[in-house]
Amino acid sequence: MQYQGVLTKMQTELQNPVQYYLVFEDDFIHVNQLLDKEIRIEFLKYQCLACGLNKKIYRQGYCYEDFYKVPQAADWIMKPELSKAHLDQEDRDLEYEKKVQLQPHIVYLANSSNVKVGVTRKTQVPTRWIDQGAHEAIEIVEVPNRYLAGITEVALKEHIADKTNWRKMLKNEIEDENLVEQRDALKQYIPEEALEYYIASNQETNIEFPVLQYPKKLKSLNLEKTPEYQGVLKGIKGQYLIFEDGTVFNVRNWEGYVVSIGVSA
Template sequence: MELRGILHGLSHQYHSKDQPVDYYLQLGEERLPLNEWLGNELTISYLGQKNCIACGRKTNKTFNSGYCYPCFTKLPENDLCIVKPHECHFDLGTCRDASFGETHCMIPHYVYLAVSSDVKVGLTRKNNQIKRWVDQGAIRAIPIAEVPTRRMAGELEFHLSQFLPDKTNWRKMLKGDVREVDLLHLRDEVYAHFPEEFKAFRYREDEWVEITYPILESLDKINSLTLDKQESISGKLIGVKAQYLIFENGVFQARKHAGYQVQVTLPA
């Protein structure tokens, strides 16, 4: 079986802690279910063309996981404040798109603790937390604060990053090299570091969320596979986690290749 299209990364659906996340490879409008192909040979071949995932124009180079340069410099989802939310400039009237800011930033956000390699602090829009945690490869996570805007979430995250990491070690995450931690106990310790103005926004869940991934076996050594260095990637698919396809011979970061025209070949 062969499928062709513009790669858009991985989408997924979470069910419960007792059932692995369902993963799909996004090729244009097509969704290839990956869980059912675990244990089979899979080939991803680059067809020599890249297209912007926003406007569709042909581009020699993609930016920020799939955008052409004009879309990278103009679209609000590519503004610097997306990766540095504490520097949100919506109130200054300089947002790239005020309607985007209203619907994506000026709405309730969670600040959370997640375990992917070690414990990290992060933020996400309310009701988007499971997607965010799965994309990061977290095996457990819990919200610790609910604040009215993305900027406030960013300010709290930035403050707490003095005491906790805000990045994931992706190699440890993929190897399953994860530190065991009681998130409820840690949350209470982290509350002691909350600035006074954020104490009213503390959020208490009775238990954390557990996430299980479709993985047949783990790799001892993480070798990164990329279509920038080879025309095709092929091997037995043994797992999927975060935005990575895990092959016996290495891992392929799907979102990094968003915008690439590819052909996916599977057994008949």
């Protein structure tokens, strides 16, 4: 079977295990059904997620010009504490910024390779945890806007990590942690403005990923350097495809790249 389309991050459903889908303009792939099959990936061209043109992708699926123009790539995306819509101040597009920033946000703990703190919109729970390859996660606070979530994350980062070791995550070098205890221990560091939104009643969410075989050594597939690759799919975790030879492909890193995907019968 042959598929073709522009890559965007895989869509997911929280089941046991997680179900993954690659969605193209005219088709989609239920990626779980490709496990143990030989897959061929070929890079064909670029397609900027904003302008749609065949222009070299700079970051996050956008060409250089659009990356510095579209609100979806503004600094407050990666640094929620820079959000200003609650002050009625525009960054790039106030209407978009109000739509995204002025809605409930969650500050959470997730354990992918180690326990880390993070921020996501409430509507993105548990999608955000799945995308990070977290096998367990728990909410800390639910605040009414992105700014409050951002300053809470900044405060908690002084006491707990905010990054995932993707290599350990993909090798499944993980330990189960008591996230309830860690959440409660962090309560004292929550900023006063956000403390009333502390959640003390929830439990961990546990996530199982569809992986048949974890790699011992990793090598990342770079479509710029290796525009054609073929291998047997052995697992899906986070936004990564894991192949039998230890090659891993981070789908999200290659958003905006048009590919052909062939599946051997």
